[in-house]
Amino acid sequence: MKLPSGQQSPTPPAPATPRPTQTNEASQPGRETIALSARQQLDQIQLANRETILARVAEVINRQGSGSAEVMLEVRGKPLQVNAAIGATELTPGDWVKVMRAGNELQLMGKLAATPEAAITKALAQRMLWQQSLDSGLAKLMTALNRGLVPELKPGQLPTARGLQPLPEAARLAIETLLARLPASNTLAPGAGNQNNSVQQIRQWIAESGLFAESRLTQTPSPALPDLKLAIGRMITSLLAEQGGNPATSFNRLMPLASPSLAQAPLQFPQAVVPAASSEPTSVGQTLRMLAGMLNRITVNQLHSQILTARGGGDTPAPTSTLLMDLPWVTPQNEPKLAQLRLEQYKEESSAKGRNEKRAAISEWRLNLAIDLELAGALNFEVSLRQHEVSARVWAEKQETLKQVNEELPLLRRSLVELGLEVTDLECRRGSPSYPTTKLEHRLVDTRA
Known part of the structure; x- marks a missing residue:
């Protein structure tokens, strides 16, 4: 070997x-x-x-x-x-x-081995089996916001004697701020993608997904930044402070709550849609474990992105950078849902005409978006952008949705042309695309003296 x-x-x-x-x-x-x-x-x-x-x-x-x-x-x-x-x-x-x-x-x-990639692999292996789906976690947080939490049992106290307790003020403020900034499905109308306010909303949506929390903190060292990962951290700190003791020590003792689908296929994209979470209130301990699992989910996406980026740039056609993220949104019924995004950049050098001309790097961006809508069902979007050429493919599982998307393709083509792009391919297919599954590679060191 x-x-x-x-x-x-x-x-x-x-x-x-x-x-x-x-x-x-x-x-x-x-x-x-x-x-x-x-x-x-x-x-x-x-x-x-x-x-x-x-x-x-x-x-x-x-x-x-x-x-x-x-x-x-x-x-x-x-x-x-x-x-x-x-x-x-x-x-x-x-x-x-x-x-x-x-x-x-x-x-x-x-x-x-003690290499940067090995350290990332190790951190990923420690967290990937303990992920909580963000949409089900947000649904539980909404319940806690509206109804409160079940207090922990005290010695000699019967379960029937307990009443719900309100969230601590700091946790309530963090949840309210987070939910207020989640995009709603009725805010982006068809054909509105070329409007400046829509583009700005999407940029904000991605920036606050939690994937860039640490880099944003280095630029603006403020824990109050609107960010999903930082908001979860504020909720955890607030709940642990109410319990007394050292929050850092107490948090390290928590066993994160994991979603079954994420435990079975922790590095799959897109993840299978999980059933709606129960609306029953949870205890403080259960909420902390759930928040720890949500934090793990975001961290796994960050580490997974780093692993895929570290493998790119070789002799085989592979992306030089990859970003994986979950983007929460809410339905008109105020039900949390997820859009899953995969963004890849491929670089290649252009052929120079003269001997002394420098070769310029040409980038191709590929975007995959997976989303499940209540009426339309599961939809997958594949978009490729290379300089001013764009191609797009939409996958729909429902036949009715397939027909509706085909009717909307002329509007999509027109919107892309208005952005100054040349549309090379545009189609809709039935079913869903297949995506590669990440396999962790383990670099070994010599185990002898």
Whole structure:
């Protein structure tokens, strides 16, 4: 196996054997019990023979002589204690290692290198299974705003004796400000895309999506900036302050609440539409866990974008930069929905006519927008812009919507021409497009001395 640096892969260290709950080395039946226990543990984490997987070092329990140690690994969210012969490999809690099942043993193939891409991959792996869908989370926040929160049970208190408590003032203000700035579906009429106020609204919508929170803070260091990610942080701080104690320490102890669809396919674009959230009030603890999951969702989009951008610019046709984001909006019935956006830039050098002429970089922008409307159903838009040439394709799942979109295409063509663009292709198709699925690549370091 070749490493990205071009060096040969290191010889794998001695295998790590899952530690059984009972051992008996004095007899043959005891050895069978050990093998059965190890096999059962590996089967429980659904790891097939010769399959490799990324595991997190949760704890180095006991470092023994001759380079061996007892290590607690987290594999697919489940703990697995192993006796590992790791040689001179430095393993510390939080490290990510690549392991392979070989019969009833695990072989340590290597660990993530300390490179910027590896750090992003590690952060992404830690968060991607703990994402809460933003639309369902916003629906719960609307309920909390209108009806309040269920207070936590106190010792000796019966559930029936509890009443709803209002949100803390700071949290209420953050939610009200956030919801007031969400775009509504009836604010953008067909054909209004070339109007300055509509363009400005869309720019604001994207800028405040949370994807650019950190870069905006460096430009304007104010925590009161209108931004989805910063607003969630203000809500969390306010709720934790009401509970007493250190907000930072308390937040780190929270287990984020995850949406099932995001846990099953954490890096998929677009994500499947999730059912509407229950309108029942939640407790303070449940709300904090939900907010933590929403924060993870935005952070995953940020890290996912960085991973895809880091892979671009090679010999194969790949985007040199990629942005993935969720854009919340509300229906006329004040129900939160999501539009999912993927924006990619492709760069290539133009051919120079003369020997001394410099080659200019030509950019092609590709935009994919996925949205699910109550009456029209699921719609996907693919737009490509290369200098002054534009092409667009619309995908509709409903036959009635397909017919309606085809009737509106002349208006879309006219609007694009009025913007000074040359329309090369414009069509609508039935169904939905297919998008590539991101697979995390793990760069390894030599695990020997």
